[in-house]
Amino acid sequence: MTAPALELRKITKRFGDFCAVNQVDLAVPRNRVVALVGESGSGKTTTGLLALRLIEATSGQILLDGHDISRIGQKEMKPYRRQLQVVFQDSYSSLDPMMTLGKIVGEPLQIHGVGSSAEQRDQVQVWLEKVGLDGSYANRYPHELSGGQRQRVAVARALILGASVLVADEPTSALDVSVKAQIVNLLQELQADIGLSMLFVSHDLSVVRSLADEVVVMLRGRVVERAPTDRIFTDARHPYTHALLDAMPVIDPKARRRRTFLSADEIAARTPRLHPSDLVAEPLSDSAEPQLVALAGSHFVEAIVTEHAA
Amino acid sequence: MRLVEIDDLQVTFSQHDGLVQAVRGVSLHLEAGESLGIVGESGSGKSVTCSALLRLLREPPAKIAARAMKLGDTDMLGASRQEISAVRGRVAAMVFQDPMTSLDPVFTIGHQIAETIMTHRKVGRKQALAQALEALRRVEIKNADVVLKYYPHQLSGGMLQRVMIAMALSCEPDVLIADEPTTALDVTIQAQILQLIKDIQAETGMGLIMITHDLGVIAETVDRVVVLYGGKVMETGPVNDIFASPLHPYTKALLNSIPGQVAGKRRLTEIPGASPNPAHPPAGCPFHPRCPMAIAACQQATPPLETKADGREAACIRVAPELVPA
Numbered sequence: 335m336t337a338p339a340l341e342l343r344k345i346t347k348r349f350g351d352f353c354a355v356n357q358v359d360l361a362v363p364r365n366r367v368v369a370l371v372g373e374s375g376s377g378k379t380t381t382g383l384l385a386l387r388l389i390e391a392t393s394g395q396i397l398l399d400g401h402d403i404s405r406i407g408q409k410e411m412k413p414y415r416r417q418l419q420v421v422f423q424d425s426y427s428s429l430d431p432m433m434t435l436g437k438i439v440g441e442p443l444q445i446h447g448v449g450s451s452a453e454q455r456d457q458v459q460v461w462l463e464k465v466g467l468d469g470s471y472a473n474r475y476p477h478e479l480s481g482g483q484r485q486r487v488a489v490a491r492a493l494i495l496g497a498s499v500l501v502a503d504e505p506t507s508a509l510d511v512s513v514k515a516q517i518v519n520l521l522q523e524l525q526a527d528i529g530l531s532m533l534f535v536s537h538d539l540s541v542v543r544s545l546a547d548e549v550v551v552m553l554r555g556r557v558v559e560r561a562p563t564d565r566i567f568t569d570a571r572h573p574y575t576h577a578l579l580d581a582m583p584v585i586d587p588k589a590r591r592r593r594t595f596l597s598a599d600e601i602a603a604r605t606p607r608l609h610p611s612d613l614v615a616e617p618l619s620d621s622a623e624p625q626l627v628a629l630a631g632s633h634f635v636e637a638i639v640t641e642h643a644a
Numbered sequence: 645m646r647l648v649e650i651d652d653l654q655v656t657f658s659q660h661d662g663l664v665q666a667v668r669g670v671s672l673h674l675e676a677g678e679s680l681g682i683v684g685e686s687g688s689g690k691s692v693t694c695s696a697l698l699r700l701l702r703e704p705p706a707k708i709a710a711r712a713m714k715l716g717d718t719d720m721l722g723a724s725r726q727e728i729s730a731v732r733g734r735v736a737a738m739v740f741q742d743p744m745t746s747l748d749p750v751f752t753i754g755h756q757i758a759e760t761i762m763t764h765r766k767v768g769r770k771q772a773l774a775q776a777l778e779a780l781r782r783v784e785i786k787n788a789d790v791v792l793k794y795y796p797h798q799l800s801g802g803m804l805q806r807v808m809i810a811m812a813l814s815c816e817p818d819v820l821i822a823d824e825p826t827t828a829l830d831v832t833i834q835a836q837i838l839q840l841i842k843d844i845q846a847e848t849g850m851g852l853i854m855i856t857h858d859l860g861v862i863a864e865t866v867d868r869v870v871v872l873y874g875g876k877v878m879e880t881g882p883v884n885d886i887f888a889s890p891l892h893p894y895t896k897a898l899l900n901s902i903p904g905q906v907a908g909k910r911r912l913t914e915i916p917g918a919s920p921n922p923a924h925p926p927a928g929c930p931f932h933p934r935c936p937m938a939i940a941a942c943q944q945a946t947p948p949l950e951t952k953a954d955g956r957e958a959a960c961i962r963v964a965p966e967l968v969p970a
Binding site: 367374481482510511512513515516537538539540541542543544545547563567568577578580581582584585586588590592595 | 686801830831832834835839858859860861863887901902904905907911912913914915916918919
């Protein structure tokens with residue numbers, strides 16, 4: 335079995351007394367898109383930053399292609415950075431306004447000393463075209479671009495070093511509807527072309543449905559459900575996943591309905607109770623606390639395992 | 645009764661590099677108790693239209709012209725400054741996208757709502773605070789008496805937006821204008837806020853204008869839709885008709901580009917190109933450079949907004965007769 339492109343094992347991040355990410359396990363298999371969804375404060379963005387080692391974990395392991403990168407120094411980290419790249423939500427603040435797009439896209443090549451400056455310029459042209467921008471954009475500045483175009487630049491910069499793993503944190507959330515589809519399509523094309531593995535952090539379930547192979551749902555720093563995308567949409571088991579799906583606007587005015595909303599306590603009270611025979615693997619602990627358990631079909635849900643399940 | 649009437653509104657901004665034409669001949673109206681959705685992307689002119697209606701734009705650089713622009717009985721173009729501030733809040737109140745920047749960080753929630761009430765009604769501070777408390781209860785804030793003493797930073801985004809709605813409703817306006825009220829919020833909180841706005845509308849019978857780029861929000865909340873693009877109305881009609889059989893190619897393209905409508909990983913239908921530059925809009929139909937149905941005539945003259953069917957108008961010369969429901 336080949337190692338996943340990116341794997342997090344029991345990753346935990348505490349800020350003082352607050353546990354932002356609590357024992358999260360996650361794997362992005364090669365050539366796959368795994369979506370990390372949840373609301374603000376769920377810890378999804380922090381998890382993405384931990385995977386990139388842009389912040390340091392309190393405990394747990396990060397594996398890139400099977401190599402443990404969680405404890406190595408920044409210098410040893412450098413070669414791995416070529417493989418592991420990121421695109422952020424806000425392309426205004428993530429592109430230097432004083433640099434031309436050519437400089438922005440070519441900077442990773444400079445930092446890593448890849449090729450002569452002529453070769454670097456050629457690569458920049460190649461990548462600007464790959465993300466759907468004319469090569470002439472190399473001489474322009476970020477403020478001359480629309481939001482969608484800036485996000486294309488961010489994608490080119492992330493992939494120019496030949497990254498195999500991309501963490502994309504809400505890359506389409508700030509975009510207009512008509513441009514959102516363009517960026518989702520671009521990510522899909524690149525994923526197929528260069529065999530990219532992607533951790534796609536988003537609160538937008540509709541984009542996730544069109545892009546992801548697997549969905550991981552986070553609530554207050556914990557993974558509460560994880561399943562292939564279609565199963566999340568058709569057979570979600572956790573009440574919080576149901577709440578997220580139910581809140582999605584329905585694109586049919588004739589299907590309007592009055593919604594009811596569950597409080598956090600009500601969601602906790604509805605944690606599924608499963609009988610050991612419902613599981614396809616032994617639960618890790620025999621406590622009565624909720625834990626992530628395995629169901630058939632690569633489906634995991636946080637549940638209470640009990641002999642007295644309904 | 646007609647609450648809002650806008651006829652041929654033009655809004656321009658003079659900038660160092662020329663004139664930006666943000667709104668180029670928008671007409672729309674709102675009847676009592678009705679809810680109207682204004683949908684469009686950034687730069688389509690949707691927010692500017694409503695800010696112009698309430699005369700919230702700084703003039704200059706903004707320049708507003710229209711055949712008519714009425715809010716209730718008030719002619720908003722000819723009204724004096726006093727008349728305009730009397731209308732704001734009482735006849736029409738507005739809720740903005742970002743509640744954090746709409747509220748003053750150094751005053752308590754109660755102080756800010758009471759201030760609004762005292763501006764529009766002849767009541768004392770004590771009475772105004774009592775009414776502020778009532779307003780917070782109405783937007784389903786449970787510990788309203790505590791929240792009254794809170795400062796904005798002590799509340800979440802969803803709670804702040806409830807406070808903004810409470811403040812907007814505190815003077816019982818005839819029209820609530822909500823400008824992307826849920827865009828900054830999580831999907832579950834968005835659903836709650838939209839439900840709240842709908843409930844209050846049903847209860848009070850006020851008119852509602854919902855400004856958004858999100859067709860999902862439109863589908864969930866309004867009766868009638870105005871689709872804006874490049875500062876112009878592309879299409880108007882009842883919400884069910886717009887979603888079931890869009891007339892304008894832009895409306896159709898927008899609906900097709902919504903992700904996640906069907907199961908499975910797939911390529912989305914995208915609209916090629918980018919929105920028009922408002923400083924240099926294309927000649928003719930603003931959508932023609934991106935339109936799959938465009939012909940030479942589309943770039944020569946701007947198509948007028950024409951009635952295509954009962955209650956439905958579109959500004960397109962390429963709407964095929966068979967698309968128009970009989």
